[in-house]
Amino acid sequence: MEVHNNQKLIILTAPSGAGKTSITHFLLNHFSQLSFSISAATRQAREGEVDGKDYHFISIETFRQKIKENAFVEWEMVYEGKYYGTLKEELQRIWNLNKIPVLDIDVKGAIHVQQQFPQTTLSIFIQPPSIDELKKRLIARGTETAESIATRINKATYEISFKQHFTKVIVNDVFENACKEAEETVNNFLD
Numbered sequence: 001m002e003v004h005n006n007q008k009l010i011i012l013t014a015p016s017g018a019g020k021t022s023i024t025h026f027l028l029n030h031f032s033q034l035s036f037s038i039s040a041a042t043r044q045a046r047e048g049e050v051d052g053k054d055y056h057f058i059s060i061e062t063f064r065q066k067i068k069e070n071a072f073v074e075w076e077m078v079y080e081g082k083y084y085g086t087l088k089e090e091l092q093r094i095w096n097l098n099k100i101p102v103l104d105i106d107v108k109g110a111i112h113v114q115q116q117f118p119q120t121t122l123s124i125f126i127q128p129p130s131i132d133e134l135k136k137r138l139i140a141r142g143t144e145t146a147e148s149i150a151t152r153i154n155k156a157t158y159e160i161s162f163k164q165h166f167t168k169v170i171v172n173d174v175f176e177n178a179c180k181e182a183e184e185t186v187n188n189f190l191d
């Protein structure tokens with residue numbers, strides 16, 4: 001991939017259930033110059049999710065082929081057996097539109113992307129107010145099994161320990177306040 005020093009990108013990262021997807025939606029609605037980076041993923045689509053909009057849902061075989069072809073900026077097995085990755089061509093597609101990609105990705109992936117574009121990346125870590133609160137939110141979401149919730153909680157504890165690697169940490173206690181803080185952070189970055 002060509003190196004574009006002036007081509008910015010924004011990463012939102014957090015433990016699952018911390019509210020980063022809602023804050024990502026808020027930012028995408030608020031700033032017309034931002035565009036969601038559609039990741040490739042091998043998990044099943046959830047109800048309401050659309051292929052090519054929420055994710056590029058692909059098979060494990062296709063995903064592995066793309067790894068071989070060096071098609072990813074970063075990829076991770078985020079959960080046991082489930083691959084997720086940011087495609088180089090997806091970032092390029094958005095830059096070609098003169099827009100700024102917004103990546104909603106896990107903590108390891110966020111660190112890898114940031115290492116590749118250190119001068120042009122804004123990385124925002126959304127921190128849940130507490131592990132207890134995170135657990136409540138994951139249960140309330142109603143999309144996860146008890147086992148999946150337990151896995152996500154364990155992972156969250158580990159991920160919070162990496163928060164100092166990111167440009168900005170926002171505690172998502174009151175959603176409106178977190179959005180406001182994210183808006184200000186992005187405004188400064190766009191200047």
Ligand code: 5GP
Pocket residue numbers: 014015016039040043074075076078084085086104105106107108109110
């Ligand atoms: P979910 O299955 O809930 O949609 O996503 C699970 C986790 O994978 C979330 O933390 C989400 O941000 C992360 N994720 C989504 N796309 C990517 C990606 O392209 N790369 C990485 N590393 N993580 C991703």
